[in-house]
Amino acid sequence: MEALLVSTAAVAIAEIGxxxxxxxLLLAARFRRFWPVAWGILVATLLNHGAAAWLGALAAGWxxxxxxxxxxxxSFLAVAAWALVPDRLDADEVxxxxxxxxxxxxxxxxxxxEIGxxxxxxxxxLAAQYDALAMVVAGxxxxxxxxxxxxxxxxxxxxxxxxxxxxxxxxxLLFGVLGVAVLLGAG
Numbered sequence: 001m002e003a004l005l006v007s008t009a010a011v012a013i014a015e016i017g018x019x020x021x022x023x024x025l026l027l028a029a030r031f032r033r034f035w036p037v038a039w040g041i042l043v044a045t046l047l048n049h050g051a052a053a054w055l056g057a058l059a060a061g062w063x064x065x066x067x068x069x070x071x072x073x074x075s076f077l078a079v080a081a082w083a084l085v086p087d088r089l090d091a092d093e094v095x096x097x098x099x100x101x102x103x104x105x106x107x108x109x110x111x112x113x114e115i116g117x118x119x120x121x122x123x124x125x126l127a128a129q130y131d132a133l134a135m136v137v138a139g140x141x142x143x144x145x146x147x148x149x150x151x152x153x154x155x156x157x158x159x160x161x162x163x164x165x166x167x168x169x170x171x172x173l174l175f176g177v178l179g180v181a182v183l184l185g186a187g
Contacts, residue, residue: 003130007139008146010126010178011119013170015147023113024148028155031102037152038145040106045144046137048114049123053137056127068128069182075125076179080172082118119144122175129182 015021027037060068100108114120123140130136 001135003126003132003135004139004142006130006178007123007126007136008143010122010174011140011143012146013143013174014119014122015144018117018119018147020110020113020117020119020144021148021151023109024151025155027102027106027109028152031105032155033102034152036102037106038149040103041110041148041152042141042145044107044110044114045141048111048120049140049144050137052120052123053127053133053140056124056129056136057131057133059124060128060131069185072125072129073179073182075121075128076175076182078121080175080179082121084169084172 024037024041027040028034031037059071063071119140123136126140127133127136
């Protein structure tokens with residue numbers, strides 16, 4: 001249960017202001033159809049984070065417990081620093097005019113934009129930390145949905161009013177605390 005809760009909270013907080021959240025806003029504005037965009041986010045996240053969690057669990061089996069502890073703690077601290085950097089969606093990452101509809105466009109765009117993103121890296125680290133692959137994938141997926149579905153539902157109406165910087169600081173603090181906890185043996 002801890003793996004599910006930590007994974008959900010970590011990704012939900014880290015996702016605020018992230019480029020995939022900006023993509024969700026663009027897709028919501030472009031298609032104006034909640035369910036196809038929401039299902040696309042779900043499918044893309046399950047596929048992407050499932051692969052990332054599998055890689056994290058695999059890597060955990062290769063490392064000694066001491067090396068694993070240092071790698072996980074270092075990764076959490078690196079993600080904490082990364083969370084402080086404001087994210088933006090690059091022009092080449094904006095989806096092209098839709099050829100395949102809202103669901104397929106969202107699924108493909110979300111999957112590709114999430115590759116190498118801090119929430120994908122966090123998923124690798126969380127899967128290496130917890131021996132609960134399904135709970136980590138479920139948690140990171142819930143966190144992604146918790147952060148992105150309100151954006152899709154509300155579109156750009158409230159985006160300008162959110163204190164995104166504070167969410168970045170909160171994400172950095174959360175990942176920093178997780179890194180220190182792992183180093184101290186509490187994680």
